[in-house]
Amino acid sequence: MAMPRLRIPVCVETGVWFALKRRLTESPISPISPPNNWSRPVVRAVRPQVDGGRRPAKTTVGDYVTVEADAFVDGHESLVCDVRARHATSGKWTSHRMQPLLDDRWRGSFPVAETGLYRFSVRARIDEFATWRDDLKERSSAGQDLTVELRVGADIVERAAARARAGQRRMLELLAESLRSSRSGLHQTVSPELATWAPGTPVSETLAGVLFGDLLGSVMGDLADPDTGTTSEVYGAFADVAKARFSSWYELFPRSTAEGAARHGTFTDVRRRLDYVEQMGFDVLYLPPIHPIGTTARKGREGAPRARKDEPGSPWAIGSPAGGHTAIHPELGTLADFRSLVSDALARGIDVAIDLAFQASPDHPWVREHPEWFKHRPDGTIRYAENPPKRYEDIYPFDFESQDWSALWLALRDVVSFWVEQGVRIFRVDNPHTKPFAFWDWLISSIRAGSPEVIFLSEAFTRPRVMEQLARIGFTQSYTYFTWRTSKWELETYLAELTCTDKADYFRPNLWPNTPDILSEELQTGGRPAFMARLVLAATLSSSYGIYGPAFELQEHLPRSKGSEEYQRSEKYEIRSWDLESPANLSAFIGLVNKIRRDHEALQFNDRLHFHPTDNDQLIAYSKVREDPEGNDVVLTIVNLDHHHTQSGWVTVDLDVVGFSGGVPYTAHDLLSDARFTWTAGSNFVSLDPLVVPCHILALKQEDNPSAVTVGAS
């Protein structure tokens, strides 16, 4: 009862148990026939794999996706494993050979050339030739007769020849012939043509020389029988523009940009501010909501329940008779002014990011036009925002589950599309965790299907699983707990979680030392050293970071009240006039740090962040590495976490991580002070005075060892 085995390469993982499950429910037990397709290798535990493959991992154009998998086979045969990848719009799979790590784990990668979805899978094939060759070596060493085994090898090579392209085929046929006719075993001389396949010089003329050469091994690996292969399920990686990975954000309130007198700033004032922003080296200029502000229950200075006359209100109370989410607050200017700002900024490489705050003031046109988009209480009133017992009467949340929900969703999608049409490619999303995940999932998918370059930053300061889920369903970048992670232990464990775990496959951190909502205790009390240290930490720990200015660079540090994280005279509720000429202004320092980020590719990625030991808990030291054939880029940052005292200690750089050899000194060039130190293996002394500069950002270079060193992932 011969049953031909269908040679369909499938994942052996899926078939049989499901068959059993079906049986157990559908029919009484009876003998089950063997599966009609199967293959011997197992491929599993593929990474990156977000939500079991239901979601794409994140990558960016210009990067590569590193893929790992467990691959193994019964018995002792060798495997050859490849990553197979293709862009979703391309029909053609490319293959990329993987290398074995420990314990049947394999690693390979594929390059990312354009935005959009890439698909990839891992294929393992049995390398019959490598297996045979290894065995042959053992048999030969043991002095066994090889006659029959060489004929076995000839058959293997002949079958591979049939799969090869013409040039290779000729060589393989010669080899098969040579194996079949061999009388003096492995020492037999081969034809001069075949001998050119041997490795090294002089050309090896024996069968052994050809057979055990790397070239033949590689060729035969490529030609391994696809019928012996198992291919994993197909996973996805969504390629964003590079700015999704490497970005420097600057937030300001446009209404506070008027120079001199405290009049209401305009987009024209913001355009004048672009030089300043560019000099500091930022490439995203994020504006809080620019829409008309409601007057009903408008909040006053310092968040007072009711505004006095002429107080401007919170920009997050969106909507007035002048319009809603697609309108411009009249005092800021016109839509044309906004477009001019966007294009002026873009000309400098700066993206203007706007705020998506999906909520309405009681004066929003939709309150009248679409009362069904809001929640009503039994007394007929619309339910305002609350966090009982706190009330936010100037804000009406939308009801994402109303009878008319899909019309609301479409209207909100149209809001985003509108701004994309105005040239906005980056959105900072306000409180996404208070709207349904399914809404964001759909909205982001929908926008990015047509505009894959659009970036969404999730402003969710909430529970960890919720923040992760927002990233998983599509948010490009995410705010983090960085603001509250201050000790060495906190920073090391949190950044390790963000960069070294599976979370790094989908969650892109954007570190903010301050926001209009958060003036951290450290900045309140730490003075200039705290501002410098927190900036350097944010800018070197993470490839994306941001500050809320000019409050940050002007070292604004007074809280509304003791124990509060609210700013005194918060710009959320009033117009501020900032003295950029103040000697307190840290803009030059910030500009230098951002220049270092641009000059050093290592700081533009997070995948190779590694913390190095120091003998002083107030000194934190970490490196980032970017491999490059012309010399790896290695940046070591050391920060004094004590804002009040000089701290000294010994830093032990893990040379394996930075790819240096132990015997040779290396240069540590401080990119902030331009000082140069000669360091050696073991511990090196560091002393950082917070009153000068509380940080080193050191470019490390081992001169005797300038070429690229392939180093293991940290």
Add this chain to the structure above:
Amino acid sequence: MAMPRLRIPVCVETGVWFALKRRLTESPISPISPPNNWSRPVVRAVRPQVDGGRRPAKTTVGDYVTVEADAFVDGHESLVCDVRARHATSGKWTSHRMQPLLDDRWRGSFPVAETGLYRFSVRARIDEFATWRDDLKERSSAGQDLTVELRVGADIVERAAARARAGQRRMLELLAESLRSSRSGLHQTVSPELATWAPGTPVSETLAGVLFGDLLGSVMGDLADPDTGTTSEVYGAFADVAKARFSSWYELFPRSTAEGAARHGTFTDVRRRLDYVEQMGFDVLYLPPIHPIGTTARKGREGAPRARKDEPGSPWAIGSPAGGHTAIHPELGTLADFRSLVSDALARGIDVAIDLAFQASPDHPWVREHPEWFKHRPDGTIRYAENPPKRYEDIYPFDFESQDWSALWLALRDVVSFWVEQGVRIFRVDNPHTKPFAFWDWLISSIRAGSPEVIFLSEAFTRPRVMEQLARIGFTQSYTYFTWRTSKWELETYLAELTCTDKADYFRPNLWPNTPDILSEELQTGGRPAFMARLVLAATLSSSYGIYGPAFELQEHLPRSKGSEEYQRSEKYEIRSWDLESPANLSAFIGLVNKIRRDHEALQFNDRLHFHPTDNDQLIAYSKVREDPEGNDVVLTIVNLDHHHTQSGWVTVDLDVVGFSGGVPYTAHDLLSDARFTWTAGSNFVSLDPLVVPCHILALKQEDNPSAVTVGAS
């Protein structure tokens, strides 16, 4: 453009991204409509989940399956989460309330009553009532007017009443009425009927008393709107018989059971040996292959390449003119004798396990009848087993990929079915890692579809990923690296991997201090203390363990040669006569250890294994706990790992793990020596002399605290 939202409870995880993926390939980009079904809660990261849910986790009858999941929702609403479970043959789902742990993780469990596949999922619903009640408390504390909010609550209760069964409905309707008519707010007196719903005594007569009672919270949780729910995908757990989890194996060679003179032992001799096996407390008697042994290239004493005349050969060289895998080796007796042995053993609660060694001697009938089931070399000979340069000429492996593979697979399945029909329910599978995974997957599914009680033990001493995969695809129990884990650090890390990681969901360890193939260095050199210590470690670290006897209990310790793990005069190649009356025999000690295992349920599970600190690296200490309403079973084992010297030290029992309170002393009753110690919180002194007994197996009891204490999982 109102689009009704389909209220199909689905996992929101799956829909949208796949829709996008399809779009990207199938059609040009265009606006995408909102999803047509979605729900707000997210349920993910369900555990147990083997291979992303493609495989069932393992459980046993009489146990319960503990299920965990992340469940959360946007906003601040409360959730109510349930495990929903059903046996595959039952249409009815049962619900089991989950409890919140930290960080949006939930845990619940369902009981396992019969063998076969259980399906389970996790459902999270929004608990509108609990959310409203929490908010009400805040509003009330802040002195806000509650009039409208009580009407909101009345609506919630009324909607729940419509879903309630009659008795509850009446109460809920009364409550809704009371909420709606409340004039004096929460202090209003309720009707006497409704007041009975209040918690505690005296019966609370106010609206607040009823409203904030646990009973109402629980009832309203059960009645939470199913339309707000998200249900995870359905996962599986396969329930084995209890012996799959808790088993004590004894292996012997039947041909060595003849008493007195060195004649060939028979099944009748084995039946005589049953008293002995039963007295030692074993419940699985495992016999190496019992089939006819080939004569071609038969191996001789000490594994010599050729047997001399009258040497019996290896039982793993299966097949002779007398038959193959369904035949009995003539010198052992008849099939009827075997069946008598099986039924005599079963009458004592002992299962006879046989060996599935799927390979053939050159004399196996299939070599003649089915030459296509074997691999042939170019010279026409059949390929014997090899591990180049080693040769095993007495063994032909099957070719599981031959042109006629499915007939071979079916024939091998028929072999298993044949022995199941003879009453065999347990199979020890020889070298499963040298046969295709797909074969075992199919074979085990196929057999267990009809006979879910059958147990397969995987004898794979190979790479970790391969051993895991065999367990994942269906092997009930697995051999481990225990034999080579000897130091405290090795034992602690390895057992933690086996019992505390996801591996525990599918990999059931069976610990063997020795096997006919492995006489460990420790047993060679450690004397009687080594045999006692290794036995106690195996028997108390794992709910399943086994020994190869009588070699083990007679302390057989001589290797074939220095540095070898092979036994001198291995029973694999010759018949041995064992002197069970020897004073060296440890059978009484073994019987005591197995009795302790039977008496203490804690030792019959692995899920609550916890290692406690000691200040001496030669002393290892660990507890197992089984919760019981009538008093938890707590067993603490301490073993001296130094077989040559008395070791003393301080053991610090982690009281949280065993569920004891710190202020009260507790009794440690040594079940081996019957000694009783009074221990207290903190460190307790222990001294173990290997020449006496190198272990304590202590039953811990806190007399002032005899009732069950619910303690956290270790």
